[in-house]
Amino acid sequence: MEIREPKPDEAERIREVVDSSMTSSFRLSPQQIDGITDGQFADEAIAEKIDDENTLLHLVETGEGIEGTAIAGFVEGRLEDEWGEVNWLFVDPEHRGKGIGTELYETATEALRDGGADHVCVTVLEANTEGHQFVERFGLEHDGDRRIEVAGESLVKYVYTDSDIDVELPTESRADESGDEKMAKDESDAEDAEVDEFPETETTDGHLTATSDDGKTVYIARDGEKSGTAAPFFITYEDEGHEEQYGYYCANCGSLDVSMDNMERLECSACGNSHAERSKESYDDSHL
Structure with missing residues (x-):
């Protein structure tokens, strides 16, 4: 070698x-x-x-x-x-x-x-x-x-x-x-290009919010970020105090239609943006 x-x-x-x-x-x-x-x-x-x-x-x-x-x-x-x-x-x-x-x-x-x-x-x-x-x-x-x-x-x-x-x-x-x-x-x-990091959102009483398909207002936690292949995901809550979790918000397209499987993989049904937690079980110390 x-x-x-x-x-x-x-x-x-x-x-x-x-x-x-x-x-x-x-x-x-x-x-x-x-x-x-x-x-x-x-x-x-x-x-x-x-x-x-x-x-x-x-x-x-x-x-x-x-x-x-x-x-x-x-x-x-x-x-x-x-x-x-x-x-x-x-x-x-x-x-x-x-x-x-x-x-x-x-x-x-x-x-x-x-x-x-x-x-x-x-x-x-x-x-x-x-x-x-x-x-x-x-x-x-x-x-x-x-x-x-x-x-x-x-x-x-x-x-x-x-x-x-x-x-x-x-x-x-x-x-x-x-x-x-x-x-x-x-x-x-x-040139400083201004990027809208939170599409389909509003500011309600100082809180960043989005509206679900059934008209429900959910609150986006900016500090609850998970990386995605296209843009981050953010945890959403049903209340201003961020106590009752609603689901996830996709910052790529603004959709709340985000699913999580039993391996904690996130995927946005609207745009395909995804996130997967790393699994240490997938690695063999001798692999590389």
Whole structure:
């Protein structure tokens, strides 16, 4: 097993690892997976990252491929001021259980610190059902959320840090943006777009409220947020004092028609926005 930096002409092989890893372990649609691979790991994107002195890339190559060597894993890190961020880490399903994920993680964090990072964080897509337990093995704790745009959809990334760190987290990473998104952002940094985070709501006596299909007024708890694939969900109550829970409100479309199954998965019947609690039972310590 060899850990090294990738070459520009290896983008297609990297995409194959990314695609197989996400298909196996990520709770994403094929369109969302295509959006990530096309935006983050296209030939041009890989070449740009290789040329970017603030982006650190490493891959694992083994001699176990059908035609000789095979790329078994890939990790991407980025330096953002005093922070180093492990932004993506993938291990091909056929090569899991060999410690490749751990080797990539340790290589990336060491390279980030050698590059000048005072602190290191790790970001994991909410939909990565196995990645959360993987990073928690290293003593990291969920310390915030970040939203990224993928193929026109908003996805949530969890930010993990060492529990002893008491400094402000980086709010976003340029590594999460495709080339087109970076260009668009550069062109519009001075413009503040106002987003309606609570569609189909009113303010009633200082309380944020919504009206159900049968005309009932429900009260939305802004501090009762659960992340969603498109926008957050918020707990709703039948009373101003937030004592009798009514259900959930979808901030993507404003609907109260949100169902929860016995695994505590939320889904909006109106727009398909969804949320799933992470299950530690789904992770095997030897998986990566």
